[in-house]
Amino acid sequence: MHHDGFQIYPGYFDKNAQQSLVDELQKIIKKAPFFQPRMPRTGKPFSVKMTNAGPLGWVSDKDGGYRYQKSHPVTALPWPPIPDELIAAWNELTGYEKPPECCLINLYRNEKAKMGLHRDEDEKNLAAPVLSISLGDTAVFRMGGLKRKDPTRSVRLTSGDALTFGGEARLAYHGIDRVIAGSSTLLSNGGRINLTLRRVNL
Ligand code: MD3
Numbered sequence: 001m002h003h004d005g006f007q008i009y010p011g012y013f014d015k016n017a018q019q020s021l022v023d024e025l026q027k028i029i030k031k032a033p034f035f036q037p038r039m040p041r042t043g044k045p046f047s048v049k050m051t052n053a054g055p056l057g058w059v060s061d062k063d064g065g066y067r068y069q070k071s072h073p074v075t076a077l078p079w080p081p082i083p084d085e086l087i088a089a090w091n092e093l094t095g096y097e098k099p100p101e102c103c104l105i106n107l108y109r110n111e112k113a114k115m116g117l118h119r120d121e122d123e124k125n126l127a128a129p130v131l132s133i134s135l136g137d138t139a140v141f142r143m144g145g146l147k148r149k150d151p152t153r154s155v156r157l158t159s160g161d162a163l164t165f166g167g168e169a170r171l172a173y174h175g176i177d178r179v180i181a182g183s184s185t186l187l188s189n190g191g192r193i194n195l196t197l198r199r200v201n202l
């Protein structure tokens, strides 16, 4: 059943499913290593490292800005495919008629990694929902409204949680205030990985 808005599915992926996602991610990262995204214009590096799976990947650098592209910015190779388990989760949780085109993989390696309040608006298709999956250390997630100054609330995201953002919530401001180091043993080097699945084109 699909509802509009912001939905959280605590512990959607059990321990076994989380471990098999980590195994799949390790294979992806060998072919498409984490890269260092940079802010448009200033070139300031993000504190989060990124890579992608799927036909399109989200990248950002000083000169090109935020964009989707078919290849890895360092290796120039196409992105690896999105794992079947993630496509299945997209189908079950979003019910959207078209498959996701991008699985952005964000790595929060230490307690300094965070993501400022922003909206996801680089997609042509803003009608499709977004699916987010948390793995590893707990994150302090901030969910706001449609305007930057709207009130926000703080939500803890733990390993295995899934969230969907559709309807009004699709363009809501959100960010990651911090990650709580040592709160999970899922990732052998610690830290947190967030997967964001998006439909980019109509
Ligand atoms: C609300 N990632 O990559 S996931 C991002 O945990 C991003 O790495 C964060 O925001 C992370 O753009 C937050 C939760 C999330 C993802 C997408 C959304 C919240 C969202 C899209 C629309 C509204």
Ligand code: FE
Residues within 6 Å of the ligand: 118, 119, 120, 174
């Ligand atoms: Fe976002």
